[in-house]
Amino acid sequence: MRFVLAIVAFVVAAVMIAVGIAQRTVFAPPSQVAVSATVKGDPRYIVIDGAVLNAHPGQQTLAISGSTSKTQVVAYGRTADVKAWLGDQTYSRLTYDTADDVLKATTVKPSDSESDGGDGDSTSTPAPTASTPATTDPSTTAPPNPDAAGPNPTGSDLWLEEFDGDDAKLTRMNVPDSVSVIVASDGTKPAPNQIRLVWPLDTSTPWSAPLIIGGLGLLLVGLGLYLWGLYTLRKSRGPRRKGGPKMPKLPKAPKYKPSKAVEATPKGRRSSRRAMVAVPVLIGALALTGCTSDLLGQPKESAAAATPIATDLPKAKDVMPPAVTVPQLERIMKRVSAVASSADAKADATLAATRLAGPALELRQANYIIRSRKADEPALPTINSGPLEITLPQATDTWPRVVTTVLESTDKGQAPTALALVQETPRDNYTVQYAVSLEPDVKVPGLAPASIGASVVPPDSKLLKMAPEDVAAAYGDVLLNGDASKYASMFEAKGDTLRPAVGAEYKAKTKANLSATASLAYTNEVPKDRTIAMATNDSGAIVWTNLNEFETTKVVEAGAEITLTAGGAAEALLGANASKTGIQITYGYQLAFFVPPAGSDQKIMLLGFAQGLIGAKEVQ
Known part of the structure; x- marks a missing residue:
């Protein structure tokens, strides 16, 4: 029997170790998910919305390339601020197609920005200085010249963070949905048009280590059973002493048959002892019965039901953000x-x-x-x-x-x-x-x-x-x-x-x-x-x-x-x-x-x- 148990332990241990190793090798999940796109049309500015950056959980890694200019900048700020800075400039906006898992580029013109809202939903505040720009009549304003040099985003105080030069080629960030990224050169030359976004994936295998460790432990148990079986087998095959003449069998005593009076319910000290043994068994059963609801995660009838807390906090869209962090x-x-x-x-x-x-x-x-x-x-x-x-x-x-x-x-x-x-x-x-x-x-x-x-x-x-x-x-x-x-x-x-x-x-x-x-x-x-x-x-x-x-x-x-x-x-x-x-x-x-x-x-x-x-x- 010990050999059978040892063989079973060896087989189960092998399976556990194999499955644990496979979870980290053959069946290991990918460490990241990546999407890339090449933006056509040589835009001067590329905007990646916060929704795209948060298409997958985790820290975002942005890699850019394809620029003909040595000057390149990657910056991020509030989406409304990025649109306000772009103003009358045409730019490309990247969106994420979840069905095909690809990035798509859309050209946005100034008229499109205005129709999309831009910062038009903003609530005006009192002007603190005299240099507030005066409002102009749109009918008398000349249309923007697409061939004119655009503004340079480098060094703008509007950005929450900015990466220039070689630092802009590979950047890591963790921004919310309300923040967008702008990619550009110096405003006169096309922006780097090859965009690659990478998100890390959870590659943890919580069962791998327990399976491997448990398999090794079970392997040791099987080895112990095997050695024990060998020892017992060798001991059973050793030399035996020859026995002498058999002793005569003792006469069998007549079997005692209790009468009906004896089969009646016992009384006295023996009966009280049996009753005392039954009492704790009954109490333990009742106690386990009372704990069943807790073990199953069901609340007791005596516990007060939780009530939702009503709050009057304003919605995020109704709260004005601070001008700077x-x-x-x-x-x-x-x-x-x-x-x-x-x-x-x-x-x-x-x-x-x-x-x-x-x-x-x-x-x-x-x-x-x-x-x-x-x-x-x-x-x-x-x-x-x-x-x-x-x-x-x-x-x-x-x-x-x-x-x-x-x-x-x-x-x-x-x-x-x-x-x-x-x-x-x-x-x-x-x-x-x-x-x-x-x-x-x-x-x-x-x-x-x-x-x-x-x-x-x-x-x-x-x-x-x-x-x-x-x-x-x-x-x-x-x-x-x-x-x-x-x-x-x-x-x-x-x-x-x-x-x-x-x-x-x-x-x-x-x-x-x-x-x-x-x-x-x-x-x-x-x-x-x-x-x-x-x-x-x-x-x-x-x-x-x-x-x-x-x-x-x-x-x-x-x-x-x-x-x-x-x-x-x-x-x-x-x-x-x-x-x-x-x-x-x-x-x-x-x-x-x-x-x-x-x-x-x-x-x-x-x-x-x-x-x-x-x-x-x-x-x-």
């Missing part, structure tokens, strides 16, 4: 910092204008002029690339787009820098409109997380303690009149380091030291359409605004002359050191405020500022 903004800030640092080193206003605009650019342009005429004039504080302490993007899918961030200073003696960046159109990069140093003891109000973003508050909003467009003029009145200003009580004086530096007391002292042959007057104005307001969690707003202050000195006595400080910044900017009529010096103030909601007891608080000389001219 944190990694995207980190990449943008590296580009901005590199350009600003290079422009500062070269005093190149043209280069600075590619990444700065509005009041931030005006201050640097004036500084470049002064430094070109005054060798010892220091440069403005650098715009570093981070780390990012705060990221507050606008939640929107339209343009212009606003992003607010606070950068940790790399210099221990320098305060953190707060920036307000604006992207005017899909093809424009973000430009720094405001760059201010935060006040020493400032407390930034609660802001929405970067993954959600915040809304832009209209400049004339009545839901705040003061409309954002009125904050700069009111604060300018406080700088001119001090506590006598009707707005003084609305602004927090504690922690405001700008007011004592250039406020009413400073201006009074400056006038007192002026010669009797001249007059000095201070005025200010608020440039139009430069106010940006971002909502906070407490229904307040972070308000970025610009104020220009004019210091006008005029001659009041014939023959007198106004002389500027020798070697000063005003003299360098004016290009002269004296005037017989008058001189007007302009100072630019970049201001960041926290404006509480209407009805709040809080005061408007200055969060940070940047100020400097931006103009000087002779007046009559």
